Amino acid sequence: MAPTTFAVVGSGKRSRFFLRMAEAAPDRLRAVGIVSRNPERAPQGVLAVRTLDELLAHERPDFVAAAVPWPQMPDTARAVVAAGLPVLVETPPAPDLDGLRSLWADVGASGLVQVAEQYLLMPGHAARLAAVRGGIIGDPTAVHVCSTHLYHAVSLVRGLLGLDMDDVTVSARAFSAPLTDPLGFDGWRPDPAPQPRTRTIATLDFGDGRHGLYDFTENQWWNPLLARRISVRGTTGELVDDRIVRLVEPQAPVESQFVYRRLGIDLNLEGNELDHVSLDGRVLYRNPFRGTRLSEDDIGVAAILEATGAWARDEAPAPYPLAQGCQDHAISLAIGESARTGQDVRVAKEVWV
Numbered sequence: 001m002a003p004t005t006f007a008v009v010g011s012g013k014r015s016r017f018f019l020r021m022a023e024a025a026p027d028r029l030r031a032v033g034i035v036s037r038n039p040e041r042a043p044q045g046v047l048a049v050r051t052l053d054e055l056l057a058h059e060r061p062d063f064v065a066a067a068v069p070w071p072q073m074p075d076t077a078r079a080v081v082a083a084g085l086p087v088l089v090e091t092p093p094a095p096d097l098d099g100l101r102s103l104w105a106d107v108g109a110s111g112l113v114q115v116a117e118q119y120l121l122m123p124g125h126a127a128r129l130a131a132v133r134g135g136i137i138g139d140p141t142a143v144h145v146c147s148t149h150l151y152h153a154v155s156l157v158r159g160l161l162g163l164d165m166d167d168v169t170v171s172a173r174a175f176s177a178p179l180t181d182p183l184g185f186d187g188w189r190p191d192p193a194p195q196p197r198t199r200t201i202a203t204l205d206f207g208d209g210r211h212g213l214y215d216f217t218e219n220q221w222w223n224p225l226l227a228r229r230i231s232v233r234g235t236t237g238e239l240v241d242d243r244i245v246r247l248v249e250p251q252a253p254v255e256s257q258f259v260y261r262r263l264g265i266d267l268n269l270e271g272n273e274l275d276h277v278s279l280d281g282r283v284l285y286r287n288p289f290r291g292t293r294l295s296e297d298d299i300g301v302a303a304i305l306e307a308t309g310a311w312a313r314d315e316a317p318a319p320y321p322l323a324q325g326c327q328d329h330a331i332s333l334a335i336g337e338s339a340r341t342g343q344d345v346r347v348a349k350e351v352w353v
Helices: 013-024 052-058 070-082 097-110 123-133 150-161 296-312 322-341
Strands: 004-009 029-035 063-066 087-089 113-115 140-146 168-179 195-207 210-217 229-234 237-240 243-249 252-262 274-279 282-286 345-347
Touching (some): 004 296, 013 029, 029 052, 070 087, 070 097, 087 296, 097 322, 113 322, 123 229, 123 237, 123 252, 123 296, 150 210, 150 322
Parallel strands (some): 004 029, 063 087
Antiparallel strands (some): 140 229, 168 345, 229 237, 243 252, 274 282
């Protein structure tokens, strides 16, 4: 099978995430070039041009991945759609609510825009989603995410609850306290003395008893002193991180554990990466990029790239349509507004619903 082909607009940090995936899995993903106002910033060995027309004159990819700053994202999406190409935009699709509405008005009907929301494609979350959808804890009613921020966390909540565009009432509060924060995106910090860090906690009330609990502290992604937690409560049991307890018959609660088969441990010479995730002897998730040694987050990014290519070629359903990304960010904006004002914020039916 020919690899998925894509072009990247932008030459900053986010574009390098996409390019690394193509470098790690060249038989599955191929970057045909970069469009940048500063082509000299592009990595060596990748075609770099200033305009999309120049790139299309060289080769027409399956889709274009937009990796530009927030304010530029909507115009980049509009330009790619105007060229008749599918586009994968970064999260969020636009910075604010007016921007989301305007973007939807301009390109929503085209059906050409997907969003690079990878969290439910990461191995652990994908296995949890498979278990929940399989009914192991009954009907899911509540999700607690203490791991990642805003739209990513909202995506996890909505996905694990099985919600689409349901109205939601958001109630958020922010707290500041000293915290040691020794490791960031750019590496270890020489002076890890405690500094004020903000923690935001929010309830997301979707009605009918279905709700989410959002809990995020600044730099929780990389701070090794902060745990990352996720739980899903259902009508007959609960999933907490990698453990499940559920009632299988009267007076018989049963516990199970997700098992991650990792290669390269002790005398295993199969590689050095995740192989699969199982539960009760049944494999729920297999690493689709085995042999690449990608991290779990990178696996999610590579998976959304490949899924977007399959969708663009009409070989698979849409992986994460623009409407879903807009809904995620609308709710995340409500979290921020509620935390600032101390008032509940309701997200009702929007133009993309």
